[in-house]
Amino acid sequence: xxxxxxxxxxxxxxxxxxxxxxxxxxxxxxxxxxxxxxxxxxxxxxxxxxxxxxxxxxxxxxxxxxxxxxxxxxxxxxxxxxxxxxxxxxxxxxxxxxxxxxxxxxxxxxxxxxxxxxxxxxxxxxxxxxxxxxxxxxxxxxxxxxxxxxxxxxxxxxxxxxxxxxxxxxxxxxxxxxxxxxxxxxxxxxxxxxxxxxxxxxxxxxxxxxxxx
Numbered sequence: 303x304x305x306x307x308x309x310x311x312x313x314x315x316x317x318x319x320x321x322x323x324x325x326x327x328x329x330x331x332x333x334x335x336x337x338x339x340x341x342x343x344x345x346x347x348x349x350x351x352x353x354x355x356x357x358x359x360x361x362x363x364x365x366x367x368x369x370x371x372x373x374x375x376x377x378x379x380x381x382x383x384x385x386x387x388x389x390x391x392x393x394x395x396x397x398x399x400x401x402x403x404x405x406x407x408x409x410x411x412x413x414x415x416x417x418x419x420x421x422x423x424x425x426x427x428x429x430x431x432x433x434x435x436x437x438x439x440x441x442x443x444x445x446x447x448x449x450x451x452x453x454x455x456x457x458x459x460x461x462x463x464x465x466x467x468x469x470x471x472x473x474x475x476x477x478x479x480x481x482x483x484x485x486x487x488x489x490x491x492x493x494x495x496x497x498x499x500x501x502x503x504x505x506x507x508x509x510x511x512x513x514x515x
Contacts, residue, residue: 316375320351325375332380344382348372410464412451413444418468425472438479441465446488455485 315325327347334340351368358364369386378391420440427433445461458481465473475482 317371328375332376341383413447417444421469421473425469434476437473438475441475442482445482449485449488458482
């Protein structure tokens, strides 16, 4: 009687989603010396892999994906006839390029980096009605961000001063668009969207109800 085999003592699966039987079948195919028999087994395995993933039949290049996975599970060490070129192991194992992390340290961190980017873009726009609307939108969003940091009301003059400082004096909200949205309206909007104090209080009550029952 054979002793029990534990997965911790077995060879690690390359693509666990296919299970150990598929991997064993591929290993047996790799050990087959007859070329015709080896190709026949490879196509049979591809058929079984396709049956295990019926949801992939609507995906473009379905067969191509199966053959790529077949070669990956064979560790790129098998000689069979394939309708597609074997993927390169070096390309698949290559590490992605490191993403640059923005190292910005704005003076007013509660506005965030996106506000500064929007200001930089607006400064390069031509003077027209669209730019006036954009500047007003930026100032209004700055006021909303400020209220997220300081729950009290904020004067429009404070926002205008910050906008003037961050833009180097190049952006100003035209007088016809003043005043900005009222602070109370912005606080109500944040509460309605789930970011305000009322919403947080409501969530806390729901959590307490769940704990109690």
